[in-house]
Structures are given as structure tokens and as C-alpha cells.
Amino acid sequence: MAAKDRKSLHIVMFPWLAFGHIIPFVDFSKLIAQKGHRISFVSTPRNIDRLPKLPPHLASSIDLVKIPLPKIAELPENAEATMDIHGGQMDHLKKAFDGLESGLTRFLENTRPDWILYDFAPHWLPDVAARLGISRAFFMIINAWFLAFFGPAEAMISGSDDRTKPEDFMVPPKWVNFETKVAYRRFDAGWFLRASQKNDSGFSDFYRQGKVVVGSEAILIRHCYEFEPNWLTLLEELNHRPVVPTGLMPPKVQKDEDRDEIWVPIRNWLDTQNKGSVIYVALGREVTISQDQLNELAHGLELSGVPFFWVLRKPSISTESNLMELPDGFEERVSGRGIVWKSWAPQLKILSHESVGGFLTHCGWSSIIEGLMFGHLLITLPFVVDQGLNSRVVAEKQLGIEIPRNEEDGSYTRKSVADSIKLAMFEDDGKKFKEKAKEMSKIFGNTELHSQYINKSIEFLENHKYVNKDI
Ligand SMILES: *[C@@H]1O[C@H](CO)[C@@H](O)[C@H](O)[C@H]1NC(C)=O
Ligand SMILES: CC(=O)N[C@H]1CO[C@H](CO)[C@@H](O)[C@@H]1O
Numbered sequence: 326m327a328a329k330d331r332k333s334l335h336i337v338m339f340p341w342l343a344f345g346h347i348i349p350f351v352d353f354s355k356l357i358a359q360k361g362h363r364i365s366f367v368s369t370p371r372n373i374d375r376l377p378k379l380p381p382h383l384a385s386s387i388d389l390v391k392i393p394l395p396k397i398a399e400l401p402e403n404a405e406a407t408m409d410i411h412g413g414q415m416d417h418l419k420k421a422f423d424g425l426e427s428g429l430t431r432f433l434e435n436t437r438p439d440w441i442l443y444d445f446a447p448h449w450l451p452d453v454a455a456r457l458g459i460s461r462a463f464f465m466i467i468n469a470w471f472l473a474f475f476g477p478a479e480a481m482i483s484g485s486d487d488r489t490k491p492e493d494f495m496v497p498p499k500w501v502n503f504e505t506k507v508a509y510r511r512f513d514a515g516w517f518l519r520a521s522q523k524n525d526s527g528f529s530d531f532y533r534q535g536k537v538v539v540g541s542e543a544i545l546i547r548h549c550y551e552f553e554p555n556w557l558t559l560l561e562e563l564n565h566r567p568v569v570p571t572g573l574m575p576p577k578v579q580k581d582e583d584r585d586e587i588w589v590p591i592r593n594w595l596d597t598q599n600k601g602s603v604i605y606v607a608l609g610r611e612v613t614i615s616q617d618q619l620n621e622l623a624h625g626l627e628l629s630g631v632p633f634f635w636v637l638r639k640p641s642i643s644t645e646s647n648l649m650e651l652p653d654g655f656e657e658r659v660s661g662r663g664i665v666w667k668s669w670a671p672q673l674k675i676l677s678h679e680s681v682g683g684f685l686t687h688c689g690w691s692s693i694i695e696g697l698m699f700g701h702l703l704i705t706l707p708f709v710v711d712q713g714l715n716s717r718v719v720a721e722k723q724l725g726i727e728i729p730r731n732e733e734d735g736s737y738t739r740k741s742v743a744d745s746i747k748l749a750m751f752e753d754d755g756k757k758f759k760e761k762a763k764e765m766s767k768i769f770g771n772t773e774l775h776s777q778y779i780n781k782s783i784e785f786l787e788n789h790k791y792v793n794k795d796i
Contacts, residue, residue, distance in 0.1 A: 451540020
């Protein structure tokens with residue numbers, strides 16, 4: 326059917342309160358709006374105010390809808406996103422988030438959209454939307470192996486999942502029906518174990534995700550068969566509902582001149598370096614490491630002898646344990662060879678520069694996509710959520726090298742950092758991995774392929790609108 330013959334849809338987007346989630350929801354909103362559909366993007370006032378500016382030609386198709394976050398005594402004033410809090414306050418943010426139910430329900434009653442796409446957290450939302458005859462999809466901004474690790478939704482909801490100790494997450498789950506070693510390790514299994522347990526918000530992440538899955542007509546997921554078919558197929562089998570891959574949604578390198586004052590000096594420095602010689606180092610905004618581990622990373626970069634560009638931003642929430650001081654005299658000693666960049670940096674532009682030859686990353690899914698788009702070998706240092714599994718998949722496919730860690734506490738030494746970098750950049754194994762990573766850019770950087778996925782996932786929304794509106 327030609328676009329002009331189709332009825333334009335009204336689609337509500339409702340991400341979890343973390344910018345690592347909000348940004349992929351914005352990106353997907355823009356892609357949907359480009360097809361002539363109307364978006365209502367719902368979040369809290371301060372998050373909406375912190376969104377990147379919408380392109381002028383789409384601004385009229387994307388309504389930004391602010392619903393105030395209920396005040397909770399345990400949260401700091403004005404905290405509306407994970408970057409405004411420390412880890413111990415996460416459950417309180419989830420509790421406040423649950424308080425958005427009445428505001429969102431009113432909005433849905435008044436506007437009666439065709440679809441609502443939401444994140445893992447609002448366990449109450451599918452029922453509300455179903456009652457109003459609104460079609461519902463869980464938009465999973467992370468990949469299939471992470472979601473498949475949670476298992477069948479019914480067990481997540483009932484709490485009958487029998488995995489109760491870290492060891493249970495250190496092997497592939499019993500429903501995995503293909504050969505893989507992908508699993509958590511002792512130092513990062515704790516995150517998954519906690520996700521299975523009820524906490525101060527009153528609900529476990531397992532329960533939230535389970536409810537969201539069973540209440541949805543479909544799961545849309547940022548994944549593609551060309552990179553990894555097995556976990557994606559497993560998800561369909563586990564969940565008995567359409568699993569629609571949106572592709573990897575590789576971002577476009579923006580030509581935003583208003584940020585040139587930041588990019589130009591960085592580019593000038595990269596221009597002076599040899600092709601493929603620089604390691605780009607960035608652990609993401611929400612990973613905080615201890616002072617001791619920061620020192621080891623710095624010394625490791627120094628010991629490696631490799632040129633580097635390190636984005637090291639102070640966490641927005643400072644505590645005594647994350648002061649982020651570099652070792653004494655570090656910047657003088659590495660001067661000329663290494664740059665420590667302490668504010669926002671245009672990651673995608675840096676990764677696209679030909680001097681960059683490797684990416685030391687915490688292994689967030691977006692970072693992996695951005696690194697492999699340009700065929701960069703990854704040197705991985707995962708911490709929480711999906712990062713450990715991502716790192717193991719990357720290692721299994723020989724696209725990256727995980728820095729050796731202490732199994733118990735996940736600590737690493739300057740020597741393990743330096744050795745991993747040298748292995749990646751100079752040794753034969755590194756060369757082999759580099760070739761494979763470069764090859765991978767044909768999938769990750771394939772705009773045609775991912776545009777096709779986007780087209781198909783939007784066609785899915787167009788063709789599967791809820792018909793039974795008289796509940
Ligand atoms: C996706 O759809 C757009 C029209 O909305 C079209 O221009 C584009 O070529 C399509 N992409 C692919 C890969 O088919
Ligand atoms: C069992 C469990 O994960 N408990 C956690 C609940 O949340 C608090 C912080 O809000 C943690 O300190 C507990 O470890």
C-alpha cells in the first residue's frame with residue numbers, strides 16, 4: 326500500500342527514566358515520524374527538557390508530553406533520571422516511576438492512541454492500555470540474549486524461576502538450545518540475581534519485565550538476524566508472540582556545526598596520529614568505578630604505550646568514593662600521546678576517524694553498535710546489566726578481548742589493562758580479531774539493511790493495530 330493511502334497512526338512512546346533508554350526511544354520516534362505517523366513522547370518534565378533538539382522537519386509530528394514525577398522523600402530534589410541518583414536509590418526511582426500511572430492513564434483516556442510502546446518497567450501499563458483498546462508493544466532497546474536470559478515470562482511473574490544464587494547465572498539458562506558459553510561471571514552475576522529479587526520498589530525487575538512481556542501483543546527489539554540469529558529465534562519460542570527486530574538502528578554521524586568548537590580541536594589531534602593507532606576509551610555515563618580502579622586503568626593505558634583518547638566525565642552524582650582523580654602527574658607523562666577529555670565528546674565522530682583503531686568500552690549495547698559500525702576491535706570492561714553478556718558474545722565471536730578480572734570482585738590490574746591493549750593492537754591474535762571486527766562493519770554499518778528492518782517493523786505496527794476496541 327502506498328504511504329498516502331495509509332491511515333497515519335498515533336503512537337505513544339514511554340521509556341524508562343534513563344537516558345540510555347530515552348535516546349533509543351527518541352531515535353525510533355524520529356524514524357516512525359518520518360513515515361508520516363504522529364508520536365506522543367511521554368516522560369517527566371526535566372527529562373523532556375534535557376532531550377536533544379528534534380530536527381525541525383519532524384518537530385511538528387512529535388509531541389513532547391510532560392507528566393510530573395510524584396515526589397518521593399528518598400529521592401533528591403529534581404531527580405528524574407538514573408543519572409541524577411546513585412545506585413542505592415534505583416528502587417526509589419522505580420517506585421516514583423510507578424506513580425506516573427494515573428497521569429499516563431488520563432493521557433491515554435483523552436487521546437486514545439493506536440499504539441503504545443514502552444520499556445521494561447511499567448508492569449501496570451499493558452492492562453491499562455488493553456482496557457482502552459490500545460495496541461501494546463514492549464520496545465526492548467537491548468539485544469535478544471539479554472532478554473532470553475530472563476526466561477519465560479510466566480516464571481518471571483510468579484517467581485517460580487529456580488535460579489537463586491550467582492552460580493545459576495554463570496551458565497547459559499536451561500532453555501538455551503544451541504551451543505554457547507555466554508553467561509555471567511561471578512563478579513557480574515550479582516546484578517542479575519538482584520533483578521530476580523523483590524526490592525524497595527515492591528517489584529522485582531523480573532516481575533516488571535514479565536508483566537510487560539505477557540501484556541504485549543509484540544516485542545520489538547534492537548537486534549538483527551545477520552549478527553546473531555540463535556538468541557533471537559529462542560526469544561520467539563520462549564514468548565509465544567511476534568518478536569520483531571528493529572535492526573540495530575546504527576546512528577548517523579551528524580554534521581552539527583554548532584558543536585564544531587568541540588570537534589575541531591579533537592579532529593586536529595586525531596589528524597596528527599597514525600592510521601588505526603589510537604584507542605578510544607569511554608565507559609559510558611552511568612558506569613562509576615572506584616578511585617583504585619580508575620588508577621589501574623590510567624596506569625594501564627600509560628604502560629601500554631598506545632596513543633589514546635579517553636573520555637572521562639565526572640559522574641553527575643559525586644560521592645567520596647568516585648572523585649575521579651587521575652594519578653599524580655599522569656597527564657604530563659602521557660602528554661602528546663594521550664588525551665583525557667573531561668566533558669562531552671562527539672563519540673560517533675571520533676569513532677569514525679581513521680586514526681582510531683580500537684575501542685575500550687563498558688559494552689553497553691549502543692556503544693558496541695557504534696564501535697562495530699566502524700569495524701573497531703573492542704577491548705571490553707563490562708560492569709552491570711547486559712554488559713557482561715554483551716562482552717561474552719563479542720569475545721565468542723572474536724570481535725573483542727575482555728580485560729582479565731578478579732573473578733570474585735571484578736577488579737583488574739594495570740598490567741591486565743596494558744596486556745589486553747597490547748594484545749589487541751600488536752599481536753597476531755589481535756590482528757585476527759581486528760580483521761573480524763572490520764568485516765562486521767558490513768553488517769553494523771549497513772544502512773540499507775537496517776533501513777529495511779525499520780521499514781518492516783513500522784509496517785508491523787501499521788498492519789497489526791488492535792481491532793477489538795470494545796472491551
Ligand atoms: C524504507 O522506506 C522508505 C520509504 O519510507 C524508502 O525510501 C526506503 O528505500 C526503504 N528502505 C529499504 C531498504 O527498503
Ligand atoms: C535483595 C536486594 O537486592 N536488596 C537491595 C534492595 O535495594 C537496596 C537499595 O535500595 C540495596 O541496598 C539492597 O541490597
